[in-house]
Amino acid sequence: AAGVIQSPRHLIKEKRETATLKCYPIPRHDTVYWYQQGPGQDPQFLISFYEKMQSDKGSIPDRFSAQQFSDYHSELNMSSLELGDSALYFCASSLWRAEAFFGQGTRLTVV
Amino acid sequence: DAKTTQPNSMESNEEEPVHLPCNHSTISGTDYIHWYRQLPSQGPEYVIHGLTSNVNNRMASLAIAEDRKSSTLILHRATLRDAAVYYCILRDFAGGTSYGKLTFGQGTILTVHP
Numbered sequence: 001a002a003g004v005i006q007s008p009r010h011l012i013k014e015k016r017e018t019a020t021l022k023c024y025p026i027p028r029h030d031t032v033y034w035y036q037q038g039p040g041q042d043p044q045f046l047i048s049f050y051e052k053m054q055s056d057k058g059s060i061p062d063r064f065s066a067q068q069f070s071d072y073h074s075e076l077n078m079s080s081l082e083l084g085d086s087a088l089y090f091c092a093s094s095l096w097r098a099e100a101f102f103g104q105g106t107r108l109t110v111v
Numbered sequence: 112d113a114k115t116t117q118p119n120s121m122e123s124n125e126e127e128p129v130h131l132p133c134n135h136s137t138i139s140g141t142d143y144i145h146w147y148r149q150l151p152s153q154g155p156e157y158v159i160h161g162l163t164s165n166v167n168n169r170m171a172s173l174a175i176a177e178d179r180k181s182s183t184l185i186l187h188r189a190t191l192r193d194a195a196v197y198y199c200i201l202r203d204f205a206g207g208t209s210y211g212k213l214t215f216g217q218g219t220i221l222t223v224h225p
Contacts, residue, residue: 004154033212042198042215043155055210090154092213097204099145100213102154 002026004093004103012109013081021076021106025093031055032074033100034066035090043090049074050096081110115199120220123189131184131219133199138179141205145213146173146184148195155198155215158184194223 005024013019025032031050035043045058049068060066063081068074078085086109094100116134123129135144146158159166159173161182166173172185186193198218204211 031211035215042217043149043213045212045214048210048212050210056212058212088152092154094211097143097211099157099160100211101157105152105154107152 004091004101006091006103006106008106010107012111014111015081015083017081019078019081019108021089023074023091023103025072026101029093029095031094031096032068033092034076037088037090083110086110115201115216117199117217117219122222122224124224125190126188129186129189129221131197132181134181135201136180138201142201142203144175144182145200145202147198147200150195189223191223191225194221196220
């Protein structure tokens with residue numbers, strides 16, 4: 001069965017650079033969620049989209065932005081990267097009111 | 112967001128049943144009870160969810176108290192592959208400030224001994 005696909009799987013950036021993470025949800029899923037998980041921490045909700053409209057917003061820094069495109073894939077754009085942004089970033093997708101399926105994540109390392 | 116309380120850790124032996132408790136005394140009528148688990152460096156994995164009635168699937172069972180203020184995830188025969196962090200999450204689709212986001216709190220680290 002198709003799963004949530006995230007790219008890239010690993011990314012190394014320098015401080016103050018920009019990064020773009022991509023998420024391809026399971027076909028026909030209408031909701032996408034983004035999470036950040038720092039070392040030894042629980043996943044923290046960043047932002048979500050329902051039918052290409054932002055639906056929920058969590059603790060997402062102003063330096064980050066996200067959008068969902070007409071083909072339902074989503075991108076998380078991160079600017080002015082800081083060392084503290086180093087983390088695993090997960091994307092999840094679901095049908096409304098159904099269980100969410102998570103991707104394998106993108107490991108971002110800021111040096 | 113309604114909060115949940117879980118034990119920090121639990122241990123089990125392989126092939127024995129495991130009961131993972133979760134308290135959610137402030138649950139609202141529109142909150143669904145979801146369980147996810149996460150292995151190191153992997154994305155969280157859906158386990159089971161329910162609203163009011165007990166639920167069973169191929170992975171586990173979910174027992175929900177009659178007042179819905181607590182629930183228990185039951186793994187019928189633990190295997191080494193079940194060792195993970197288990198999260199009990201209340202998921203609300205009522206709208207307003209919550210459209211089904213999963214808020215991860217402190218989960219239960221399950222250790223399974225051979």
